[in-house]
Amino acid sequence: MSTTVGKQVKVRFAPSPTGDLHVGNIRTALFDWAYARHTGGVFLFRIEDTDTTRVTDDYINAAIDTLKWLGLNWDEGPEVGGENGPYLQSQRLDIYSAWAAKFLAQKDAYHCYCTPQELEAVREAQRAANQAPGYNGHCRDLTLDQIAEYKSEGRSAVVRMRMPEGNTVFNDLIRGEMVFDHKFVPDFVLVRADGSPLYTLAVAVDDILMEVTHILRGEDLLSSTPRQIRVYQAMGVALDDYPVFAHLPFVMGTDNAKLSKRNGEASIAWYRDKGFLPEAICNYLALLGWSPGDDRENITMKELCELFTVEKVNSSPARFDMKKLEAINGDKIRALTIDEFLTWALPFLIKAQTISGTPDEIALVKAALPIIQERIVMLSEIPAMLNFLFMRDFVVGPESVGKIIDTAAKDVLKRSLKELEPISDWSHINIEAVLRSALIDEMGLKPRIAFGVVRIATTGSTISPPLFESIELLGKATALARITSALTL
RNA sequence: GGCCCCGUCGUCUAGCGGCCUAGGACUCUGGCUUCUCAAGUCAGCUACGAGGGUUCGAAUCCCUUCGGGGCUACCA
Numbered sequence: 192m193s194t195t196v197g198k199q200v201k202v203r204f205a206p207s208p209t210g211d212l213h214v215g216n217i218r219t220a221l222f223d224w225a226y227a228r229h230t231g232g233v234f235l236f237r238i239e240d241t242d243t244t245r246v247t248d249d250y251i252n253a254a255i256d257t258l259k260w261l262g263l264n265w266d267e268g269p270e271v272g273g274e275n276g277p278y279l280q281s282q283r284l285d286i287y288s289a290w291a292a293k294f295l296a297q298k299d300a301y302h303c304y305c306t307p308q309e310l311e312a313v314r315e316a317q318r319a320a321n322q323a324p325g326y327n328g329h330c331r332d333l334t335l336d337q338i339a340e341y342k343s344e345g346r347s348a349v350v351r352m353r354m355p356e357g358n359t360v361f362n363d364l365i366r367g368e369m370v371f372d373h374k375f376v377p378d379f380v381l382v383r384a385d386g387s388p389l390y391t392l393a394v395a396v397d398d399i400l401m402e403v404t405h406i407l408r409g410e411d412l413l414s415s416t417p418r419q420i421r422v423y424q425a426m427g428v429a430l431d432d433y434p435v436f437a438h439l440p441f442v443m444g445t446d447n448a449k450l451s452k453r454n455g456e457a458s459i460a461w462y463r464d465k466g467f468l469p470e471a472i473c474n475y476l477a478l479l480g481w482s483p484g485d486d487r488e489n490i491t492m493k494e495l496c497e498l499f500t501v502e503k504v505n506s507s508p509a510r511f512d513m514k515k516l517e518a519i520n521g522d523k524i525r526a527l528t529i530d531e532f533l534t535w536a537l538p539f540l541i542k543a544q545t546i547s548g549t550p551d552e553i554a555l556v557k558a559a560l561p562i563i564q565e566r567i568v569m570l571s572e573i574p575a576m577l578n579f580l581f582m583r584d585f586v587v588g589p590e591s592v593g594k595i596i597d598t599a600a601k602d603v604l605k606r607s608l609k610e611l612e613p614i615s616d617w618s619h620i621n622i623e624a625v626l627r628s629a630l631i632d633e634m635g636l637k638p639r640i641a642f643g644v645v646r647i648a649t650t651g652s653t654i655s656p657p658l659f660e661s662i663e664l665l666g667k668a669t670a671l672a673r674i675t676s677a678l679t680l
Numbered sequence: 681g682g683c684c685c686c687g688u689c690g691u692c693u694a695g696c697g698g699c700c701u702a703g704g705a706c707u708c709u710g711g712c713u714u715c716u717c718a719a720g721u722c723a724g725c726u727a728c729g730a731g732g733g734u735u736c737g738a739a740u741c742c743c744u745u746c747g748g749g750g751c752u753a754c755c756a
Contacts, residue, residue, distance in 0.1 A: 207756050242755055307754070314752085323682045324752050349754050366685070375683045375752090383754040390756050414684055414751045440686075441749070475692090478705085482693055486704045505686095505693080508749065512691050515706040525719080565719045576717095623715090631715095642715035654717050 200232025202405045204258075204265070205394065207239040208250035212257045213457040214511060215409065215442040218476045222439060223407050224263040225477070225499035235401060236268030240281045241393050251279070257459050261469045262492060267401070275401040280393050287388035290396050290426065291350050291381055299425040300381060302348035303330040304341040325377025326351070350382035352391075352421055359417035364405075364437035364501045371417040379418050391415060395422035403434050407501065410438040410508075437501045440480050441508040462516075466539060466570025471520035479509040489522060521568040532564060533557050536573050543574035545581055555580060559664050562656040579650040580664055585673055587680065591647045596680050603630060603644045608674050617667045619659035626659075648677035 204223040206216050227234035236258065240246040255269055267273030277283060294300035303326075305313075310326065317324045331353065333341075341348075358372045381392040398406060398419070416436055423433055444457075456462065462472055474490050482505075483490065483498045490498070527535070536556065537548070546552040556577065563576045579585075587595070594600070610625040630641040646658050649670055655661055662670045 209756080239756070245755070303754095310753090318681060318752095321681050325682095347754095351754095369684085371684080377752090380754050385754085387754085389754070394756090409750095409756095410685065411750055412756075415756085438685085443749085445691080478692060480692090484694075486694075488692090488705050507686050509693090510691060512706065515692065518706055521719090563718090566717065568718095627715090638715050640715095646716060650716095652716090655715095656717080658715050 198404055200227065200230040200405060201235055201401070201403050202227040202232060202407060203235040203237055203398065203401065203403045204263075205237040205239050205397075205408075206254060207242065207246060207390070208254045209242070209245040210250060211458040211460050212254050213459065214476070215457075217257070217261065217459055217472070218442050218479055219407065219409055219439055220258060220263055221261075221473055221476050221495075222481070222499070222501075222504070224265075225495050226405065226407060226501060227266075228496035229499045232404070233266045234264070235273070235275075235403065236265035236278065237397060237401070238269060238279045238281075239390060239393065240279060241388055241390055243281065243387070253460070257463075260463065261459075261473060263473075280388075280397065283393070283397070284388065286400070287392055287396055288382070288386065291388070291392065294352065294381070294425045295350060297425065298353070300350050300352050301331060301333075302338070303351040303378075303380070304333075304338070304346045304348050305329055306346065323375050323377075325375070326379070328378060331378070347384040349380045349384050351378045352381050352418070352425070354378050354417075354421060359420050361416060361420060361433075361436060363413075364407075364435060365440075365504050365506050366413075366438060369413075369416070371414070373417070376417045376421075381422075391418045392422060395419040396426070398434050399423060399426055399428055399432075405437065405501075406434045407437045407439060410440055413438045437504070440505055442476075442479055443508050443510045445510055445512070456513075464571070466535075466572070467516065467520050468523045468535065468570075471516065471523040474523070475516045475519045479511070480505045489519075517568045524567060524570070525565050527564070529557065529560055529564075532560050535570055536560060539570050539573050540577065545574040545578050552581065555664065559656070562660045562664075566656065576656065579652070579655065579661070582651070585651060585676075587647055587651045587677060591651065591653050592680060594653065595644050595647045595677060600644045601678060603634070603636065603641050604648055604674050604678050606630060606634065607645055607648075608671060608678075611662075611667070611671060611674075614667070617663060619657075619663040622662050623659040645674070648674045 202223045204220040206212060206220070212220075224234050226232075238246075238251055238254070240251065251269075258265070265271060267275060268278045280287075291300065295302070309329075313327050313329075314324050317327075330351070354373050354376050356373055358370055359376070360368065360370050363369050379391055380389055382388055395418075397403075416438075420433065459472070470492060473492060473495070477490060477495050477499075478488065481499070481503055484503060524532070533553070533556065537553065540546045540556060541548050546556065559577055559580060563573065567573060567576065595604070606629055607626060610629045611622065614621050614625065626642070626645065627638075630636050630645075631638055634641070642658050643653065645662075646655055647653060649658075649662055649665060665673070
């Protein structure tokens with residue numbers, strides 16, 4: 192069992208960006224980050240791009256961008272540097288080769304000349320015989336003659352790690368003591384035939400060289416842990432210097448499969464476009480597999496850092512629930528100051544072409560935000576909600592027209608016009624006062640009926656932000672013009 | 681198939697042998713409030729996968745079983 196008593200905590204997030212970072216990745220990053228911050232340790236960010244066929248520069252840049260956007264700042268890694276760099280594995284190839292050569296020299300590893308077809312045949316036979324699948328050790332102890340023969344056949348070799356008999360025992364911070372019998376951990380490949388390193392070599396070497404103390408990662412890597420530990424051994428690392436492992440439970444989609452496009456949006460970029468706040472995403476994700484232990488659900492980033500411990504992380508998988516994310520996002524939006532809200536809202540309004548961004552428009556938006564703040568769950572809803580303020584060619588929505596063309600409705604509009612015209616101080620208080628006394632008190636109409644008609648005429652829809660505030664924001668001239676034109680419908 | 685992980689309301693969770701006729705949140709349903717929509721507020725629905733033990737006592741400990749998931753690559 193390994194310990195890291197007395198050492199400074201260093202946690203790493205090491206994704207392999209074969210696509211946009213998804214919800215599961217971010218949950219892991221969040222826990223890594225929170226743990227580092229909680230312990231006053233170092234948060235290291237490393238890119239695992241040993242699979243050059245699947246990792247692209249675009250994905251790497253997107254990953255960096257996403258972490259920044261979420262506020263998961265790192266102390267060591269791309270852009271910020273650090274004394275253990277470089278932090279892109281593709282820039283560390285010579286390091287891995289050197290270690291592989293050392294393992295070879297130590298006889299911890301050996302060259303394997305088996306072809307993919309041969310290996311596949313072995314696996315099939317094993318499966319058919321109900322045996323544990325895995326490399327059969329064919330090339331473990333080749334004689335010089337055999338090696339010469341394989342070479343003369345033109346075969347290329349991979350470097351394979353020799354797994355000794357026995358078992359690997361380690362204490363997973365979340366799952367407790369884990370024991371893996373090496374009978375089920377076959378000799379594994381460290382270096383491809385073309386000389387490039389595999390994940391199993393690179394992660395282990397980097398975690399040791401970069402002095403990582405805690406590895407919090409997805410549970411899909413649980414069964415590969417004995418292989419990483421085997422590499423530590425071959426590197427000559429002292430038991431006490433092994434990193435501590437904690438395997439996080441999965442984030443599942445609603446259909447109980449790992450989250451993907453099919454069962455919910457998995458890409459963080461999608462949530463960003465929809466108008467989810469980073470703080471909401473982090474708050475929600477923190478609750479997926481972890482809880483502070485009490486009934487608190489609204490947690491700030493700062494509080495998360497204070498409260499987060501690995502011991503409180505669950506071992507069972509969690510299903511992603513969009514509704515709850517939305518609820519939390521709504522809460523976070525409501526908690527924003529108007530200036531903060533304005534900063535978040537503007538890009539969405541401009542992108543939707545509701546406004547072009549002039550000072551006048553921005554001032555109007557700012558004045559209108561308070562009345563929609565508690566009405567939205569995502570920032571992307573803002574344009575539709577404020578659109579009525581900026582429409583140059585205002586028309587009443589077709590589904591609403593029918594409700595204001597009868598004579599009773601026309602009477603309401605005529606009376607409204609008459610009452611509103613004389614108002615000199617165009618405030619929602621005055622607007623409400625005159626309309627209420629005229630339409631409700633004098634005409635005896637039900638508020639929902641009377642105001643509904645005015646609502647349609649002024650905002651174009653049966654659903655809008657609060658009426659009197661909306662009319663105030665519209666301005667007297669526009670409001671009266673709209674009512675007048677509704678009279679002609 | 682083999683190895684491994686996991687199993688409390690629909691969902692996220694609290695619970696770590698008696699405080700549990702199982703608490704909170706989201707969802708859903710109904711009420712209140714109300715100019716629409718929201719927000720707010722009140723109430724309600726609904727869970728310890730199953731079967732055996734251990735114990736005075738089990739959601740909590742043990743075993744079996746069933747169910748879900750992962751790994752089983754010259755992916756990570």
